[in-house]
Amino acid sequence: MLFLCLHGLGTNNHVLQTQTATIRYEMDKRHTFEFVEGTEVVPIATDAESILQALRRLELYIAEEGPFDGAIGFSQGAALLSTYLIKLGQQQPVKILPFRCAIFFSAACPYDALALEDGLIKHGKPDTGKPLIRLPTAHIWGRKDAGYKIESETLCSMCDSNLRDTYVHGEGHEIPGPRAKEDIQGCLRAIRRTIDKVVVEH
Template sequence: MRFLCLHGMGTNGKVFEVQTSRIRLSLGGGHEYVFVDGSVSAPAAPGVDLITSSGEEFLRFAKDDDVDSAMQLYNDLSSFIESEGPFDGVMAFSEGAGVAASLLAYQERLMAAQKSSPFRFKFGIFFCGAGAFDAESLQQGILRELDPSVDGRVITMPTAHIWTRHDQVHPGFGQKLRALCADGVAEEYLHDFGHSVPGAQGEEGVVEATRVIRRTIERATRT
């Protein structure tokens, strides 16, 4: 499986490599992970200085409430996926997970309308995912967050949601993205490790995260 990997706000691709290293090791060989950096400078995320070197640049994918920045992000990712893809799935954390979910939702909407999609994802792996923007509205110059009470369950492909109800950094992350995904094909692991990717906190988090990821991949390969 080939994974497109999108980091969280105030980190970068190298940080996300470190954050997911134990989970990726547990998943075993046969997978390829392509880590992409955001293009917008950002303050360092809490605790990220403990796993980075001095002078490292911290990034995010788009500016808040900025339609031009979101459009640039969408165009850049579309071009990257076209040139470096295809990718079987996405693995993403926090802001990156919200971005990834935006692509998956748009892919499903285009395919449902029997229109050509620039993406061919089969599944999504989300750690403490942010809300997702509506890529269709973005094409019309409107930046709008997908709302499950309005838009419904816009992602029906297999997904894994690894998050916490005790998110002190970004309260509501994880739950918000989970609500956009269909129940019957969603795996879930709720942990007590805060706004993080399980790994450094102990073996239990790695085992449980790996379990739901494997089940998601297996479900995607059966569909």
């Protein structure tokens, strides 16, 4: 499977590659995985136009480098990825999504795509009537992540409850590393259940 990866704000592709090294190694024992680090598309959210520009760059990158089986986002990378998926669902509800699954680590809240078009930066809110993201998703965050725990929970609530899996690890704003063996296994279980949903659907 081919996954597009989007790193967090203030880091880069190399850092995300290091952060996911243990998970990639463990996943390759069962699945053949290839991870492609996305271009530097994660914006510093100083204004709505910078986020819209990042969304356009992400869409162009997917069109040029895809197709991808799935996507992984960490922190602000997860916010950009979820904003993109919600925006597609709102603007083109019958269009097939460019990913078959998404994995969110320590996610920041997605932006409200409609507000961005009006030049405003607002966080998206769950729609009580229907899920905003309708594909298999894994949501992984840290119990000690004071800044993003609630934001991760909010994004989780925006996704289809029948297609989502969660795992809350014992660390902070990070992807568990090799010393956190129990948490690594918890992450892997959530990711594998998500991938299994893709396999069943297809």
